Amino acid sequence: MGGEDVSENKRLNLSGFSIEFGYSARSFDGLMLSVDSFSRNYNSxxxxxxxxxxxxxxxxxxxxxxxxxxxxxxxxxxxxxxxxxxxxxxxxxxxxxxxxxxxxxxxxxxxxxxQYSQITDLYSEEGSERGNGPMFSLSYQFKGSESLSYSAGLNISNVRFDNSWSLSNFSAVxxxxxxxxxxxxxxxxxxxxxxxxxxxxxxxxxxxxxxxxxxxxxxxxxxxxxxRFQFNNQIDNNFEFSMTSFSPALTLSYGLKNFFLDFGFGPTVNVIDWKSNYSENLKSSDQNGESNILENWSDQSSGDDVVLGAFLQVSAGLNINNNWSLKAFTRKDWAKDFENEVGASRINFDLGGMSAGMSATFSF
Structure with missing residues (x-):
């Protein structure tokens, strides 16, 4: 009997812990792409x-x-x-x-x-970008009452996106x-x-x-x-971005039968890395249709950084049984703007934004 008591005490008690995994999509708002050109200052x-x-x-x-x-x-x-x-x-x-x-x-x-004349514009485009990726969470639940409880945990998510732009903003005759x-x-x-x-x-x-x-x-x-000779430039810009967010979270849950609502908040540590490429060709063509490249420019930029932020998350879910539950969530993040320059282009957007996704949770 004494040996059985020792064995029982050594067992790991995971009661109260839960593991969550899912997938989310995130919108990065206020994305601004501004592109000048090297062709504009080309003097030859x-x-x-x-x-x-x-x-x-x-x-x-x-x-x-x-x-x-x-x-x-x-x-x-x-x-x-x-x-x-x-x-x-x-x-x-x-x-x-x-x-x-x-x-x-x-x-x-x-x-x-x-007789020479040229037209050049600073190209700009404003919009939003959407990234997506997996998420994972480990938390411990503290029982408050029959319908209310709260938990503390760590949420980890990753979103990534890449985009390419092709444009021409210089012409001359x-x-x-x-x-x-x-x-x-x-x-x-x-x-x-x-x-x-x-x-x-x-x-x-x-x-x-x-x-x-x-x-x-x-x-x-x-x-x-x-x-008559005509000149035009061709710019190709590629941007790849990845962000992994580590979010210590405090969550308040309200349950009603098999349904529940979660309200979570906390700080966020965002680890970002990016890679950007820029290339520009200046082409000429004559009245006979013959063309050639007068000049070309290229540049690339890459790096990583750590950006602090905060988040607020609201979830609604359904308990399948004593261990499994499913939920849908939406989340708002706040963080500073990201800015990158490569070649004659600049990209700027808000690292904060709205997320939405679904997840499954296993509770011990």
């Missing part, structure tokens, strides 16, 4: 275009110069072109010769100009205009019969002489069709 001639001015290789009309053309050249010879004549010249085609004159054409001179200078210079052959083309005279070897300075110049302008 790839975007705005480079202003180009190319002087004609034919040079000025007057004076002894080395002049180059699309179809030949006229330069000072080894004598310095004494008397403004030269044997250091060349041409490509017999059609350039017109009686006692030879004509050269130069189209190397041009002006390139651009560039119109490129090219003005080409067309120069036709005529030189007197001075009675010289030009050698068969293509002909290239020598700097130091005497040969057929012509004028070293043009006797006549005709200038005209040729405008090429305007080229």
């Amino acid at each position: 001639t790839k975007l705005t275009g480079e202003i180009i001015s190319v002087d004609p290789s034919a040079g000025s009309f007057e004076g002894l110069l080395d002049r180059s053309y699309d179809n030949g050249f006229v330069r000072k010879d080894g004598t310095g072109s004494i008397g403004e004549v030269t044997w250091f010249w060349g041409y490509d085609d017999i059609s350039q010769v017109d009686q006692d004159v030879i004509v050269f054409t130069d189209t190397s001179g041009k002006d390139v100009d651009h 560039r119109n490129t205009e090219v003005t080409q200078y067309v120069i036709e210079d005529s030189y007197n052959l001075l009675g010289t019969v030009p050698p068969e083309p293509p002909y290239t005279g020598k700097f130091s070897e005497p040969g057929a002489l012509i004028e070293a300075v043009p006797s006549e110049r005709n200038e005209s302008f040729k405008n090429s069709p305007t080229k």
Whole structure:
């Protein structure tokens, strides 16, 4: 008999303890996503275009110069072109010769100009986000009266969510205009019969002489069709978030037959971790539909933190038998805001919010 009493005393008495497990969904309110862009401050001639001015290789009309053309050249010879004549010249085609004159054409001179404009906006989106996950609770119940009781315990819950945003908040247009200078210079052959083309005279070897300075110049302008380029950015933002809450709770229960109502409250320790990725591409396309990526940017951010808060929970349930019960609950949490910056984006939301879920409880 004495041995049986010792065995009974050693047994673990779990009367009053209960284990609860379930699943809940939580709403994070006041979520604000703000996205600027790196494209807005991108300063490159790839975007705005480079202003180009190319002087004609034919040079000025007057004076002894080395002049180059699309179809030949006229330069000072080894004598310095004494008397403004030269044997250091060349041409490509017999059609350039017109009686006692030879004509050269130069189209190397041009002006390139651009008309550029851009539109950029700070993208913002406001709303809420919903996370979900399991919950677990261990508590001990103190009997108060037939219908009233109270308990103390620890609630543990985890919620997580991830979201992705794709957007464009930058666009620009560039119109490129090219003005080409067309120069036709005529030189007197001075009675010289030009050698068969293509002909290239020598700097130091005497040969057929012509004028070293043009006797006549005709200038005209040729405008090429305007080229139109369009630019747009593409931003992809991904955010992953997880929060585990440890909530010491004091709960007051009111029972009526097999039904009961619970009112719980207490502090909360929220352990959060997150990971965020940002990527942005700046693309260009022309009027022919050809496109390419001018520049790209990327950034990532991750971390963890501990945030204190408080909660209030209301539950309604049904006792199935002496050990098992089911209940539905809603919970309000209070905690400070969370803020994260990555790339040119910022996300901000309230870590507090409303939760709702269902659970099963086993009471010893």
